[in-house]
Amino acid sequence: MRWAEGFIAVDWGTTNRRAYRLDSSGRCVDEFEDHLGVLSVPAGGFPAAVADIRERLGDYPLLLAGMIGSNRGWKEAPYVACPAGIDGIAGKLVWTGEREAIVPGVSYVGDGRADVMRGEEVQLLGAAAAGLIDPTSFVCHPGTHNKWATLRDGRITEFRTVMTGELFNLLKEHSILSDLLQGDVQPNEAFKQGALQAIDEAALSADLFGVRAGVLLGQMSKEDAASYASGLLIGADVRIGLSIPTSAQIAVIGRPELTRLYAAAIGQAGRETIELDGENCFLAGINGIAKRI
Amino acid sequence: MRWAEGFIAVDWGTTNRRAYRLDSSGRCVDEFEDHLGVLSVPAGGFPAAVADIRERLGDYPLLLAGMIGSNRGWKEAPYVACPAGIDGIAGKLVWTGEREAIVPGVSYVGDGRADVMRGEEVQLLGAAAAGLIDPTSFVCHPGTHNKWATLRDGRITEFRTVMTGELFNLLKEHSILSDLLQGDVQPNEAFKQGALQAIDEAALSADLFGVRAGVLLGQMSKEDAASYASGLLIGADVRIGLSIPTSAQIAVIGRPELTRLYAAAIGQAGRETIELDGENCFLAGINGIAKRI
Numbered sequence: 001m002r003w004a005e006g007f008i009a010v011d012w013g014t015t016n017r018r019a020y021r022l023d024s025s026g027r028c029v030d031e032f033e034d035h036l037g038v039l040s041v042p043a044g045g046f047p048a049a050v051a052d053i054r055e056r057l058g059d060y061p062l063l064l065a066g067m068i069g070s071n072r073g074w075k076e077a078p079y080v081a082c083p084a085g086i087d088g089i090a091g092k093l094v095w096t097g098e099r100e101a102i103v104p105g106v107s108y109v110g111d112g113r114a115d116v117m118r119g120e121e122v123q124l125l126g127a128a129a130a131g132l133i134d135p136t137s138f139v140c141h142p143g144t145h146n147k148w149a150t151l152r153d154g155r156i157t158e159f160r161t162v163m164t165g166e167l168f169n170l171l172k173e174h175s176i177l178s179d180l181l182q183g184d185v186q187p188n189e190a191f192k193q194g195a196l197q198a199i200d201e202a203a204l205s206a207d208l209f210g211v212r213a214g215v216l217l218g219q220m221s222k223e224d225a226a227s228y229a230s231g232l233l234i235g236a237d238v239r240i241g242l243s244i245p246t247s248a249q250i251a252v253i254g255r256p257e258l259t260r261l262y263a264a265a266i267g268q269a270g271r272e273t274i275e276l277d278g279e280n281c282f283l284a285g286i287n288g289i290a291k292r293i
Numbered sequence: 294m295r296w297a298e299g300f301i302a303v304d305w306g307t308t309n310r311r312a313y314r315l316d317s318s319g320r321c322v323d324e325f326e327d328h329l330g331v332l333s334v335p336a337g338g339f340p341a342a343v344a345d346i347r348e349r350l351g352d353y354p355l356l357l358a359g360m361i362g363s364n365r366g367w368k369e370a371p372y373v374a375c376p377a378g379i380d381g382i383a384g385k386l387v388w389t390g391e392r393e394a395i396v397p398g399v400s401y402v403g404d405g406r407a408d409v410m411r412g413e414e415v416q417l418l419g420a421a422a423a424g425l426i427d428p429t430s431f432v433c434h435p436g437t438h439n440k441w442a443t444l445r446d447g448r449i450t451e452f453r454t455v456m457t458g459e460l461f462n463l464l465k466e467h468s469i470l471s472d473l474l475q476g477d478v479q480p481n482e483a484f485k486q487g488a489l490q491a492i493d494e495a496a497l498s499a500d501l502f503g504v505r506a507g508v509l510l511g512q513m514s515k516e517d518a519a520s521y522a523s524g525l526l527i528g529a530d531v532r533i534g535l536s537i538p539t540s541a542q543i544a545v546i547g548r549p550e551l552t553r554l555y556a557a558a559i560g561q562a563g564r565e566t567i568e569l570d571g572e573n574c575f576l577a578g579i580n581g582i583a584k585r586i
Contacts, residue, residue, distance in 0.1 A: 114512040163504040172541045202495030209454040219407040
């Protein structure tokens with residue numbers, strides 16, 4: 001590794017960013033998280049935003065992953081096509097200066113469809129590199145845009161995105177269901193019922209309206225509505241993900257408050273999961289990439 | 294009919310209203326449409342809004358249908374449960390004065406689910422009463438919330454709502470797909486491909502993200518995106534509707550710009566349709582109700 005003094009890793013998404021200071025052994029010794037996602041940085045504002053990160057964590061080299069490499073970010077980093085492993089990704093870093101590199105996303109074209117990811121690849125490949133999951137695995141990565149990914153021999157070979165998180169937010173913020181979806185979402189009985197309904201019958205855009213009708217006609221309590229609707233959306237997601245044939249145990253990687261919902265819904269489909277904190281996987285992946293610089 | 298001088302019929306929805314002056318023979322002799330839907334009338338403002346309608350169309354009795362009878366409207370008109378025919382609905386009008394009546398909506402509870410409609414029932418029952426469709430029919434009524442309804446002997450026996458129009462609008466206004474969905478939607482090849490994809494595989498929340506990925510990776514032209522995405526949503530809707538077993542020809546009732554999209558998508562599923570203008574059906578239905586006053 002060229003960066004003997006350590007480096008700063010940033011998981012820089014659309015609406016949030018998390019920055020970590022890693023020492024020469026790859027251990028995280030300082031960090032912060034804020035809402036200065038890519039969309040909140042004005043055109044031409046990335047050098048200043050990066051200087052601010054160094055102000056807070058020290059004057060170290062920077063390795064940046066996520067939407068920072070999109071056409072809305074600092075500099076576009078072209079996608080690496082599947083199959084994509086850590087070597088392939090580390091070989092396609094895009095440098096914006098001598099001490100700042102951007103990690104490319106991963107693309108998939110095949111089976112009559114196209115798909116893209118930016119940021120999740122670091123976590124998925126990191127989990128495999130660190131031995132947290134088998135090099136040949138099936139992974140679910142919940143978030144605004146959930147990813148179902150197949151890994152073979154430590155490389156991402158295929159994946160599919162489901163925009164579950166975004167749909168839930170749209171319905172919560174702007175739809176006729178809005179007032180019913182303000183409650184807390186828990187993996188409770190209502191959630192599991194919703195998940196089971198969506199796994200059994202693919203009728204999401206009807207079942208969602210059924211939440212409103214159910215409350216109006218006294219068939220569902222208003223308190224259950226948010227968890228049930230979340231169950232419907234995540235259940236529909238699980239139905240799609242499990243249509244990818246695999247016998248592997250399913251690793252659910254991400255923020256714990258989301259992985260437990262997906263684990264509960266996948267359980268309703270009769271499949272076993274392990275849950276992994278996405279932060280640990282990110283650090284493993286970004287260290288693996290940095291080692292190859 | 295008590296109202297020998299004729300009456301004013303209003304199809305009063307959430308965001309729009311259409312008002313018709315009908316003469317003693319039930320013929321429409323004057324009309325207007327505006328955006329003063331139920332949500333734009335302030336609390337306590339309905340007497341003034343109704344006076345305004347009479348100002349424009351004359352001092353006649355009023356028969357009001359749609360969301361005007363909801364808890365956001367003038368006065369709540371409790372749902373009439375399925376099976377619901379014109380007699381049942383006319384017998385449950387809610388009077389707000391001696392010369393103003395509100396038409397109740399219809400509810401369905403069964404098969405492990407609940408559903409409601411307000412306004413569409415006038416069109417569906419009107420189409421049957423006027424002989425525009427058979428008294429035993431299968432009807433699709435596109436709109437913000439599409440309805441699939443079974444009629445037997447001139448009564449609505451079962452229906453299911455799919456929130457397709459609202460989902461398309463949410464995605465167009467607020468989602469990551471927003472800039473791709475601004476284009477014109479036509480029942481063209483892209484639309485038909487989207488519909489076929491959604492009819493073949495139930496993976497709506499994944500396929501929608503695929504529109505973005507397809508454009509990013511050059512697999513889909515940006516010009517095709519809006520029609521393809523509309524095809525996906527309406528195709529998913531058709532898949533749900535056609536899961537209700539029926540051998541009947543499908544009558545698609547509503548605004549012509551929507552009925553032609555649904556007719557195209559239903560055609561992709563190999564089923565025949567007839568298209569009917571919802572306005573004619575509304576007038577037939579509201580005349581049928583008025584006759585029973």
